[in-house]
Amino acid sequence: MNSKYQALFESFALRSGIQLKNRIIMAPMTNFSSNPDGTVSDAEVEYYIRRSKGVSMVITACTYVTRNGKGFSGEFAADSDEMIPSLRRLATAIKDQGAKAVLQIFHGGRMCPPDLVPGGEIVSASAVAAEQEGSAVPRALTDQEIEEIIRAFGETTRRAIEAGYDGVEIHGANGYLLQQFFSPHSNRRDDRWGGSLEKRMTFPLRVVDEVKKVVAEHAKGPFVVGYRFSPEEPETPGITMADTLVFVNALADKELDYIHVSLMDFWSQPKRGVDSTRPRIELIQERVGNRVPVMGVGSIHTADDALKALQTGVPLVALGREIIMDPDWVEKVEQGRETEIETTLTKDDQTRLVIPDPLWQAIMNTPGWFPVVENA
């Protein structure tokens, strides 16, 4: 290895006691490839096996905690004990390759396609549709239903423990249900779940408390709990960087193993709420980095990109699209072959890269998402 990249390979001890062998994590990525009954498919397992040797930790695609939280076709299920064998199959496949396995637990709220949820009825904090064209108006959850969803996050955590995962990541990012409660766009409630910034934090923080409680009750060894969030929203009203700095301060009190800042560009700058042009990730690291480890993500492709990201002081970096395009990324850097890292795809790469059909179709049919180039 080029000694310059040594910092990527330092081990890192998480608060729970889980030891990471290096600083590179596989970001959570939906692959649309689970079986119609909600179990993980062979193709999906093969895709993960191909990507779990080098990274220290794999965060799985999101999995729904209740039936009305299913956000994607081909999303796997974690909403009943019947799914534990399926969940175990995925955990074992990842761990057998040497990576820690973390299950991303999720409810899609108003972003769920109505045809994926029972009765076509989508739910959220309030009856406000997302701004995207054609979005349906959700039904506002009742107080009792909110409590049930909190318990469902706990139940799914218990299943993750029973299935042998090393941890869970609570998906509070990318506009889904937890973010919908934190957002002044989607949360117009005036009860205990909304009305002020403080109250909008209640639901996500209660989910964290429930997950932590279940871990304390059920985990027999160290078990990771991470929280993923998006720092800003484009909508008005919408989450601003100022809101997020208050929220991360509250999250930092929760004894989490890490917080994960969901961004498409690691270096993106705040749009609203703070008087600074420094990257969002640096403001978050500065605010709470001494209390909870921060994980960054977004358009990190080369070994130099990852090194530069760690030099902000953030201890962990996740790779998303890059680990799809080059499953051997970590091994290449480790072996001094970082110049061989592939940062593009060609139309002929599906089989070589072990990518399931539905994910491959999504990539090919979404121009601009991945850098697809002509064959040399």
Ligand SMILES: Cc1cc2nc3c(=O)[nH]c(=O)nc-3n(C[C@H](O)[C@H](O)[C@H](O)COP(=O)(O)O)c2cc1C
């Ligand atoms: C195919 C695909 C599926 C994704 N699915 C999820 C998901 O299930 N949960 C999540 O939190 N983020 C998801 N993301 C976002 C990624 O985790 C990551 O934040 C984003 O792709 C930016 O990182 P990158 O530039 O390294 O790809 C997905 C991204 C991709 C490309």
